[in-house]
Amino acid sequence: MTHTISSYDDFKALEGREIGISDWYQIDQEQINIFADATHDHQWIHTDVDRAKEEMPDSKTIAHGYLTLSMTPAMTSQFVKFTNLERAINYGVNKVRFMNMVPVESRVRARTEILKVRQRAGAIQVTAQTTVEIENMDKPACVAETVSFYYLK
Numbered sequence: 001m002t003h004t005i006s007s008y009d010d011f012k013a014l015e016g017r018e019i020g021i022s023d024w025y026q027i028d029q030e031q032i033n034i035f036a037d038a039t040h041d042h043q044w045i046h047t048d049v050d051r052a053k054e055e056m057p058d059s060k061t062i063a064h065g066y067l068t069l070s071m072t073p074a075m076t077s078q079f080v081k082f083t084n085l086e087r088a089i090n091y092g093v094n095k096v097r098f099m100n101m102v103p104v105e106s107r108v109r110a111r112t113e114i115l116k117v118r119q120r121a122g123a124i125q126v127t128a129q130t131t132v133e134i135e136n137m138d139k140p141a142c143v144a145e146t147v148s149f150y151y152l153k
Helices: 008-012 029-039 049-055 065-070 072-079
Strands: 003-005 018-021 080-082 085-098 107-120 123-134 142-152
Touching: 003 008, 008 107, 008 123, 018 072, 029 065, 065 072, 065 085, 065 142, 072 080, 072 107, 072 123, 072 142, 085 123
Parallel strands: 003 080
Antiparallel strands: 018 107, 085 142, 107 123, 123 142
16 A cells, blocks of 8 residues: 655654555565665675575575665655655664564565654655565564654745
8 A cells, every 4th residue: 555645744644654555575685785786795604605595594595784774765665655745764773673684585675664753854754664574584684763754945
């Protein structure tokens, strides 16, 4: 379900509610390698397929935790549609925990709950908790409490 936002009150009505569950996104080795190149994080657990076959659980490389976290805006973008958005700003992360490894070729999805909505400095400040789930696993990959600012026209 997509929620339409055109005012502070529209966002405030979502406070305390889960607002959506994203589609599944597959994590492949090419994506992991591109992220490793972009961040200069080439730790073997992410990029050395042959060594992972010998030394990693499930004999697979794993996605970077920060790759998983960085995918949350794309995964959650389908939950809210704006009629008059001027700009949105990621303000930060209050808390993030990487709770489970994401093996290569896994599928992940996000679910988000709006924790707090308030007006601040001409914007709507939204604190949300997003949980990134791994298909067929009980323990999530990541739980993050994020803070964003939305400026409406």
